[in-house]
Amino acid sequence: MNSRLATLFRLVIGLSLGMSAIQAAAAELQVIVPGSEPAIDGKEVDWIYGDYLLKNDHVSLTIAAAVPTRDANMTIRNIGGSILDLTLNEPSNDQLSAYTPTAGRYFFHDPSQVTTGRDGDAVFWQCRSSRTISKDGTTAFVQYRLKDGDAFVESIVQIDGDAAEKVGAFDGVRADGWFSFETFGSVAYCADSFFRQTIGFKNPFVRQPPSWKKGRPNQLRYSDAHVERTDGKLKWTVRLYPATSPADLRTVAEHSDLSPAMYKFVVRPKTPPADGLDAVNRAKVVVRSVGENGDGVQDSFTLQTDDQGIAHTRLIPGKYVAVASAIGCDSSEVAFQSGKENGTVTLPLTDVSGFVAEVKDDQGNFIPVKATIYAADGDHPNFGLSSTRTFVENLVYSVHGRMHCPLDPGKYEIYFSRGPEYDSVRKEVEIIAKEMQLIAVQLDRVVDTTGWVSADLHSHSSPSGDNTSDQYGRVENLLCENVEFAPCTEHNRIDSYTPHLQQMNLTHLMATCTGIELTGSPTPVNHQNSFPLHWHPHTQNGGGPRTSSNPVVQIERLAMWDDASDKLVQINHPNLHQIYGDVDTDGIPDSGFRGMLKWTDVVEVHPLETIFQDIPNNPPSVRRMRIPMFQWLQLLNQGYRIPGVINTDAHYNHHGSGWRRNWFACSTDDPAKISTDEMVRQAESGHIVMSTGPFLSVAGQSTTSRDTAIPGDSLVAADGKVMLKVTVQCPNWLDVNRVQLFISGRPSKKHNYTRKNSPDLFGSMTAVRKFDSSISLSLDQDAHLIVATIGEGMTMEKVMGTRYGKRPPIAVSNPIFVDVDGNGFQHNGDELGMPLPNAAAPATR
Incomplete structure (x- = not known):
């Protein structure tokens, strides 16, 4: 156990609890320590060691330790004393980010102010505030009470x-x-019907509900009727009910005296598929209560099932009818009578229509695949939110190459794909009612990337705190796009994709490691990715560093973390103009945050298409000069050999990962053998080609050197003569029509090749090799050479979706640095028409 964690345990346990658990029948309270982890599931689970667990036979909740360093994630900070996780025990499905007493106006940061104990049949946790934002001399006191048998936790706040x-x-x-x-x-x-959680808030003394005021956080506001006011004291009480839906909440919050019981609804195909794969079971279940004679609907509500076709709700004793429906299935109706004991209702779906696909590569092996489905007429199918997994809006991920996809009858266009090294297969199908069509698909790996592996160094999911995407779904997305190396880089939290890969039994298909995006202010300059980092599960920030309001301090802290271990440090989506010398972006040169560049290994430079824009002659205003590609070229000319990368920064799972990638030089083409240390070295060396799909290969040779230079390398050419071997490969769903050489950041008019002006250099529209040529050039001074290719006027929409696919196919190499005098490469200090602030003082790195 590290020293910080041990200190936290001593504070929390020694000062505030005195023993590890307080129990009364089934109600209990304990400090969470290794070996006593909560059995809480859900997408938003945030507890760490040192927090508190309260649970009884119905509900579980965790309370953030009352310490000043307790943050839940990037956007939920200073959270000591707040409820972080709150869920029923069955089903366990935490979707709450936080309930914060007094909405953060008072801080609960002193563990010596925590008291725990028992009051009759209730256990309680309480704490006095350590300070207030208003500095008005008031203090706040919060108490959480949980009784055995209650389906809620009670929060009492007193000022x-x-x-x-x-x-x-x-x-x-x-x-x-x-x-x-x-x-x-x-x-x-508050209710999330798709992810099946509702949290209710009720004052136990009056019938009037609290009200909402939108914000971050949303304010739960109490009227005078809810509040006890006396001289020098203000007090309110609220009960928090975890529930599966508003209907479930209504039953337990307003009819608990009628002995409701939990009912599970199981929706399954009546005839299981022969391949053992269930149809999509995000079914809707409409539950109607009926009269004693079975006539007359008294009430009805709709439940959303999970990915296994299961929904839960509590029902008061009575007669009901449940009707299940799902895409591609006939509805199913079951009448039943609920009692005082928990029960299960099974609803078999019949006459399923859709398709079953088996997807293999050209070696006959099942492979991960993405199917994007478009309706020929009307709206495209929508299987689920962009934050979910497997069935996401109009696409389906299958990490094992088999998919069972129900669809309503009609005509569809389906694109099967696995990233830009594979051809896509387009299928036009007509779905017939009550029939499942078998589709056999072969995806050929046509692009030869021997010696290079694809990587995305920057993506996110729910633990980041700024989105709610399922992390399992993020890994599905990466696998089905054939990203071969992807570190886990959640905001301000070291985390890992490995558990998901192990669950899928696919650790051999994608290399990964633990990492972080350290995200502070000011934005956007103070966002940095780093990997690999040591992961300490269930500790603050996963064992990672805290942010700083000084970007130079923050990036140095990150670079020196883990005892200055070897790691990659990447500046994300930067304003390089501001970093180099314009802190307040007022157009007046200053010191900027230039010290950051000392610690930077690579920098994000997207969007790639800006390399083709005539920015020097059409400059934006200084305040809007966030053009990373152009400013990166400026930095290269000032002597900063910082490689460029592009990443998706994916926050959603609908085509989120895959539409941008890097190809890293690598000693192996087998993801199972990729070394994180080698990926770090290759990135630091600039052995990188950036792409939205096309695979660009650039190799430089000279008559005075035996070495072949790839992007990132230096090349000695004593006579100034250089030969660049350039090839571009694309699968059948991509194309390019221009190849451009940039010399020290400037486009060469001579070496601008298009399908129109140099048709003999370009392959046919159906060829994999779109360009294959050697470019000869003569240099009279040291220069860095970058090659870019683009499909001008083209898109990737059908395979990559409308949000990202409308952009052009494009690839840009990192520079080859040519030394023409044998004295080592020298930067030329050349400006590209729109100077960096204070650029007259060249810098070396």
Whole structure:
């Protein structure tokens, strides 16, 4: 155990608890320590060691340790004393980001102010605030109470002090993504129907519900009826109910006296598929309560099932009818009577229509695949939100190459793909009612990338705190796009993709490592990725560093983390103009944050298409000069040999990963054998080609050197003569029509080849090799050479979707540095028409 974690345990356990667990029948409270981890599931689980667990036979919740360093994620900070995880035990499905008493106006950062204990049949956790933002002399006290048998936890907040009567009565709720914020009866609630969680908030003394005020966090506001006011004291009480849906919440919050029982609805195909794969089971279940004689609908509500076709809700005893429906299936109806004991209702779906696909490579092996489905007429199918897994909007991921996809009858166009090294296969199908069509697909790997592997160094999912995408779905997305190396880089939290790869039994198909995106302010300059880093699961930030408001301090801290271990440090989506010498972007040169460049191994330079824009003659305003590609070329001319990379920065799973990638030189083409250390070395060396799809190969030779230079290398050419071997390969869904050489950042008019002006250099529209030629040039001074290719007027839309696919296919190499005098490459200090601030003082790195 590291020293910081041990200190935290001593503070929390020694000062505030005195023992590891307090139990009364099934209600218990304990400090979370290794060996006593909570059995809480869900997409938004955020507990760490040192937090507190409260649970009984119905609900579980975790409370963030009352320490000043407790952050849940990048956007939920200073969270000590807040409820982070809250869920039913069955089903366990935490989607809450945080409930924060007083909405962060008071800080609970002193573990010596924590008291725990028992009061009758309840266990409690309570804490006095350590300070307040308003500095008005008031203090806040919060107590959480949980009884055995209760389906809620009670929060009691009290404000003390002479100015207490002036304090607004409200708490904060972070329920992100797809939550809506509503009220009914006596209850305020937030609900995410797709991910199947609802949280209710109810005052136990009055029928009036609290109200919502939109914000971050959303404010849960209490009226005078909810609040006890006396001289020098303000107090409110709210009960928090985890539920599966608004209907489930209504039953437990307003009809608990009628002995509701939990019912599980299981939706399955009546006849299981022969291949053992279930159809998509994100079914809708409409539940209707009916009269004692089975006539007359008294109430109805709709439940969303999970990926296994299961939904839950509590029901009061009575007669009901449940109707299940799903894409490509006839509905199923079952009448049943609920009692006081939990029960299960099975709804078999019949007459499924759609397709079954088996996807193999040209060696006959099943491979991960993405199927993008378009309806010939009308709306495209929508299987689920962009944040979900496997069935995402109109696409399907299958990491094992087999998919069972129900579809409503009709005509469809389906694109099967696995990234830009493979041809895509287009199928036109007509789905017939009650029939499952078998589709055999072969995806040929036509692009030869021997010696190079594809990498995306920057992507996100729900643990980052700024999105709600399923992390399992992120890994599906990476695998099905054939990204061969992808570190896990969540915001401000070291994390890992390895557990998902192990769950899929596919660790051999994608190399990965633990990493982080350290995300501070000011934005955008203070975002840095780094990998590999040592991961300490269930500790603050996964064991990673904290941010700093000084970008130079932050990036140095990151570079020196883990005892200055060897790692890659990448500046993300930067404003290089600001970093180099314009801190406040006012157009007046200053020192900038130039010290950051000392610690930078690679820098993101997308969008790639800006390399073809005539920026020097059409400059933007200084305040809007966030053109990383152009400013990177400027830095290269000032002597900074910092390689460029591009990444997706994916936050959603609908085509999120894959449309940008890097190809790294590598000693192996087998993902199972990729070494993270080698990836770091290759990146630091600039052995990188950046691409939205085309595979660009550039190799330089001279008459005075026996070496062949690839991007990132130096090449001695004493006579100034250089030969560049350039090839471009594309699968059948991509094409290029221009190849351009850039000499020291400037486009060469002589070496601008297009399909129109040099048709003999370009392959046919159906050929894999789109360009294959040697370019001879003579240099009279040291220069760096970059090759770029683009499909002008072309898109990748059908395979990569409308959000990203409307961009052109493009690839850009990192520079080859040519030394023409044998004295080592010298930067020329040349400006490209729009100077960097204070650029007259060349810098070396």
